Amino acid sequence: MELLFFAYRDFTGDPDAVLAQYGFGRAHHRVLHFVNRNPGLRVANLLEILKITKQSLARVLKQLIGEGFITQKAGAEDRRERLLYLTAKGARLAEKLTLLQVSRIEAALAASGSEAEIATRRFLLAMISEEDRAQVEALVGAGNASLNTSIKQDRIIGEA
Amino acid sequence: MELLFFAYRDFTGDPDAVLAQYGFGRAHHRVLHFVNRNPGLRVANLLEILKITKQSLARVLKQLIGEGFITQKAGAEDRRERLLYLTAKGARLAEKLTLLQVSRIEAALAASGSEAEIATRRFLLAMISEEDRAQVEALVGAGNASLNTSIKQDRIIGEA
DNA sequence: TCAAATATGTCAACATGGCTGACATAACTC
DNA sequence: GAGTTATGTCAGCCATGTTGACATATTTGA
Numbered sequence: 001m002e003l004l005f006f007a008y009r010d011f012t013g014d015p016d017a018v019l020a021q022y023g024f025g026r027a028h029h030r031v032l033h034f035v036n037r038n039p040g041l042r043v044a045n046l047l048e049i050l051k052i053t054k055q056s057l058a059r060v061l062k063q064l065i066g067e068g069f070i071t072q073k074a075g076a077e078d079r080r081e082r083l084l085y086l087t088a089k090g091a092r093l094a095e096k097l098t099l100l101q102v103s104r105i106e107a108a109l110a111a112s113g114s115e116a117e118i119a120t121r122r123f124l125l126a127m128i129s130e131e132d133r134a135q136v137e138a139l140v141g142a143g144n145a146s147l148n149t150s151i152k153q154d155r156i157i158g159e160a
Numbered sequence: 161m162e163l164l165f166f167a168y169r170d171f172t173g174d175p176d177a178v179l180a181q182y183g184f185g186r187a188h189h190r191v192l193h194f195v196n197r198n199p200g201l202r203v204a205n206l207l208e209i210l211k212i213t214k215q216s217l218a219r220v221l222k223q224l225i226g227e228g229f230i231t232q233k234a235g236a237e238d239r240r241e242r243l244l245y246l247t248a249k250g251a252r253l254a255e256k257l258t259l260l261q262v263s264r265i266e267a268a269l270a271a272s273g274s275e276a277e278i279a280t281r282r283f284l285l286a287m288i289s290e291e292d293r294a295q296v297e298a299l300v301g302a303g304n305a306s307l308n309t310s311i312k313q314d315r316i317i318g319e320a
Numbered sequence: 321t322c323a324a325a326t327a328t329g330t331c332a333a334c335a336t337g338g339c340t341g342a343c344a345t346a347a348c349t350c
Numbered sequence: 351g352a353g354t355t356a357t358g359t360c361a362g363c364c365a366t367g368t369t370g371a372c373a374t375a376t377t378t379g380a
Contacts, residue, residue, distance in 0.1 A: 007287035108286035119279035124163035126268035
């Protein structure tokens with residue numbers, strides 16, 4: 001329990017420092033991250049993923065859009081949908097933050113033996129509540145392969 | 161990255177529901193937890209462990225003491241110190257919350273193979289910033305062995 | 321022994337990011 | 351054209367983080 005607590009505290013600590021320079025918080029980071037991983041994400045998808053309310057999301061999303069980190073496009077099939085994409089500026093920031101966290105993870109994996117990655121991956125996945133596990137697997141799978149970033153893919157993830 | 165995010169989200173989700181019944185939040189949980197694991201902890205120790213400010217801690221600590229979950233005793237050697245202990249009531253709640261989280265962890269370990277525990281433990285420890293790692297190891301070691309809960313031990317942990 | 325340092329408590333004020341509930345708009349569906 | 355859906359927005363509440371200043375009791379050291 002303690003290990004999880006401290007590991008997560010430090011995992012989120014690195015980006016927090018960078019975000020503070022932009023006047024952003026952890027909430028902005030989460031939005032940036034998931035839009036980065038899943039371009040064309042709908043607002044409803046984000047709400048499901050983050051498990052927060054519309055109002056909480058609206059606040060940070062408005063800022064991110066207003067300051068030019070995220071853009072919206074109307075959906076091609078359903079024009080009510082606002083599909084979310086990072087701007088170049090947004091992508092730069094997201095990459096910067098991701099790099100920090102990935103570096104920490106890679107250093108930890110390197111320090112903890114060759115079999116650690118697979119075992120840890122299995123453990124973390126098993127820690128996730130069963131009803132969300134499949135969704136997360138899809139999300140992680142897409143992220144790892146660095147593809148499947150089409151709108152269609154996001155739609156699938158969004159359902160559940 | 162996603163796995164860590166979702167795993168932690170669900171790890172903290174179970175206790176949150178219970179805490180809400182008492183009108184408590186995650187901040188109260190953290191205090192209960194560390195006092196449970198390290199009876200006789202000083203206020204200064206808690207501040208270091210949680211990395212929050214005195215005011216943030218004071219707020220929740222005051223509630224926990226006021227509602228009879230935690231008691232304070234003046235230190236034997238240095239009477240300025242307020243050593244923190246759980247009351248029977250506090251211990252019951254702490255155990256209840258710990259049980260929830262331990263159950264999830266044990267289920268995840270069981271589901272992820274025999275070597276997962278050691279590998280995951282190594283990984284999580286390596287994720288912690290180096291300057292805190294030794295402290296956490298001491299804390300985790302003490303917790304695991306269910307001993308070393310003397311005031312002296314807490315003093316050692318508190319230093320750094 | 322008295323002054324300084326230390327451990328803790330407390331106050332005021334503020335920011336972030338959760339929450340609820342209500343309501344508006346546009347677009348799709350039947 | 352009515353109802354449903356996706357989104358946006360408003361007002362206001364709560365929890366928990368922050369800073370800075372100051373009070374009190376106690377220990378320590380010159």
